[in-house]
Amino acid sequence: MTQSSTAAGEDSFIKYKEIAKRAIFHYPGNDQATVELLDYSENYTYLVTNNENRKKKILRVCRPNYHCKLQIESELKWIQAVDEQVPVEVPIPIEGKNGKLIQTINMENDPFEYYCVMFTFLEGEAPDEKKxxxxxxxxxxxxxxxxxxxxxxxxxxxxxxxxxxxxxxxxxxxxxxxxxxxxxxxxxxxxxxxxxxxxxxxxxxxxxxxxxxxxxxxxxxxxxxxxxxxxxxxxxxxxxxxxxxxxxxxxxxxxxxxxxxxxxxxxxxxxxxxxxxxxxxxxxxxxxxxxxxxxxxxxxxxxxxxxxxxxxxxxxxxxxxxxxxxxxxxxxxxxxxx
Known part of the structure; x- marks a missing residue:
């Protein structure tokens, strides 16, 4: 579930988008990519689109102090196991250029570390509760x-x-x-x-x-x-x-x-x-x-x-x-x- 306990003000949107812009360059194939906010909650989730081949990915910027790095690693470990062992389609975490699934972004004059994870993009629409x-x-x-x-x-x-x-x-x-x-x-x-x-x-x-x-x-x-x-x-x-x-x-x-x-x-x-x-x-x-x-x-x-x-x-x-x-x-x- 999602969203921090304080209102996400305009400054937060600007800051998290800047984090996302920095984060995508830690992953291969994003030199000509743009980021678009999809949802903000406990995390900020962005659609990453390569402007050359139009391929899409998902970037999640995690809110500090919600999950520690070890907890995020555990989540990704389970997702990978589900992908390998269960016939259920899930978004797969993508390794960064350094071979790691979690990229850490630091901002100037900001004491927090921002953990970022990129996933494969899945096609589809959410179910309609009216149908x-x-x-x-x-x-x-x-x-x-x-x-x-x-x-x-x-x-x-x-x-x-x-x-x-x-x-x-x-x-x-x-x-x-x-x-x-x-x-x-x-x-x-x-x-x-x-x-x-x-x-x-x-x-x-x-x-x-x-x-x-x-x-x-x-x-x-x-x-x-x-x-x-x-x-x-x-x-x-x-x-x-x-x-x-x-x-x-x-x-x-x-x-x-x-x-x-x-x-x-x-x-x-x-x-x-x-x-x-x-x-x-x-x-x-x-x-x-x-x-x-x-x-x-x-x-x-x-x-x-x-x-x-x-x-x-x-x-x-x-x-x-x-x-x-x-x-x-x-x-x-x-x-x-x-």
Whole structure:
């Protein structure tokens, strides 16, 4: 997921573009290239176009103090393993002229180091949340892809050596949230806070009982939302592994439903995803029954993100997203409170 906790002012856009311009010359084939901002979030992402042959690449300029170099190296290591061992198309990190995947850029009068990574460019368009029938087909395919990623990470010995976040309850809704506190979200009244706290308490209790067995908890993408998928024909490609870490496998489904959890067609998407997932990986009745827990955990997590970030997505969602969460929270409490 994306965007720093302070507004990205004009000075930041200018500075990061200058970093990007410097970074591309650390990679081969970019002497006549231009950079165009695609997205800004925890990182700044640029489209790099070679003006001679029109070939495209993607450059990510990482925000200082979000991920250390070792964490970024771990992310890239997994991406390379997925490319080699899983039939899923992902953007491949490109080596710089010095043979390294991460290039470090220093700016004058700036104490920070800026880590940059270049990736291959993938064709495709993000799924359209307004096209329900297409989404159902795509979610069944996404279920298959997610299952195969989970099968890979559960048996990939290198996973245990990676330095990545642990997306457990404490890091999402607990006392040490990595993004921010949902209690500080936009439009949180005392009444809403009490309701959401009930949800959080139930989620915590149920996850403690659910456990972290190796068949349920491991290395996950953690941000398989629509914006991080590319559709080209019948193919679904997966991008943006920046949030990958160790968490419950079913959290990947909660993340896939980011920002649309309140839509009436979501139960159909869940069923499609489960159908696809079960083609490649077992999913017990107990696990299926726990899916609403992961959806609600992600929903509250996004309320914290919206309240602590300032970008086009958060501006568009704002307080309305909090209000739309109330019916979901009431239903969850009704269905799961013991």
């Amino acid at each position: 329900e029938e297409e989404l159902m087909i795509q979610f069944e395919r996404l279920g298959e892809i997610t299952a195969r990623l989970h099968n890979h990470t559960q048996h990939w010995k290198e996973a245990a050596t990676l330095h990545r976040e642990s997306w457990d309850f404490d890091a999402i809704l607990g006392d040490h949230p990595k993004w921010a506190r949902w209690q500080d979200g936009i439009g949180i009244t005392p009444e809403i806070k009490e309701l959401f706290q009930n949800v959080s308490n139930i989620v915590k209790h149920r996850l403690e009982r659910f456990g972290k067995g190796p068949d349920r908890f491991g290395l996950i993408h953690a941000d398989l939302r629509l914006a991080n998928l590319l559709i080209e024909g019948k193919s679904i490609k997966v991008i943006d592994f920046d949030d990958c870490g160790f968490g419950w496998y079913l959290f990947d489904l909660g993340a896939a439903l980011s920002f649309i959890e309140h839509k009436p067609y979501v139960p159909h998407l869940v069923r499609a995803w489960v159908k696809g997932y079960r083609k490649w990986r077992a999913l017990s009745k107990e696990e299926v029954n726990e899916i609403p827990t992961f959806i609600m955990m992600r929903r509250l997590m996004l309320i914290s993100w919206i309240g602590s970030r300032n970008n086009n997505t958060t501006k568009e969602l704002g307080e309305e997203y909090t209000k739309q969460t109330i019916p979901l929270a009431n239903k969850y409490v009704k269905d799961f409170k013991e």
